Amino acid sequence: xxxxxxxxxxxxxxxxxxxxxxxxxxxxxxxxxxxxxxxxxxxxxxxxxxxxxxxxxxxxxxxxxxxxxxxxxxxxxxxxxxxxxxxxxxxxxxxxxxxxxxxxxxxxxxxxxx
Numbered sequence: 001x002x003x004x005x006x007x008x009x010x011x012x013x014x015x016x017x018x019x020x021x022x023x024x025x026x027x028x029x030x031x032x033x034x035x036x037x038x039x040x041x042x043x044x045x046x047x048x049x050x051x052x053x054x055x056x057x058x059x060x061x062x063x064x065x066x067x068x069x070x071x072x073x074x075x076x077x078x079x080x081x082x083x084x085x086x087x088x089x090x091x092x093x094x095x096x097x098x099x100x101x102x103x104x105x106x107x108x109x110x111x112x113x114x
Contacts, residue, residue, distance in 0.1 A: 031103065032110030039077075039097040047114055052085060060114040073108045 036042060044053035054062075063069035075081070077096045084090050098104055 025109075027109045027113055028106050029110060032107045035096065035098055035103055035107050036110075040094060041096075053083070056111045056114045060112050063112060069112055070105070070108055073111060074104060077108070078104060 036045075044051050046055055048055050048057050050058065059073070063073065066072075076093060080092045080095045082090045083093045096104060096107060098107075
């Protein structure tokens with residue numbers, strides 16, 4: 001093998017290893033949208049327009065670069081914690097309709113990727 005080919009092969013192998021080590025996976029957008037619909041998320045949220053709740057683009061911007069973003073958003077959509085609306089009233093946030101950590105993570109990653 002020539003030297004350039006060897007270097008490319010090593011670079012590709014390192015990239016794959018780094019990608020695997022971080023646990024990074026592509027978001028399954030369709031599965032995230034299905035879970036969001038089943039959980040009635042779109043009643044208050046949309047991808048880009050503010051409704052009763054913030055647009056997911058706003059949520060993604062708020063948490064961008066924050067190391068605890070995934071944990072905070074996961075807690076928010078799975079705990080039923082209180083949320084405050086612009087008119088001042090409070091309600092319990094609806095809990096996502098899945099107990100599968102992989103499905104919840106996919107939805108959170110989808111929201112944060114907007």
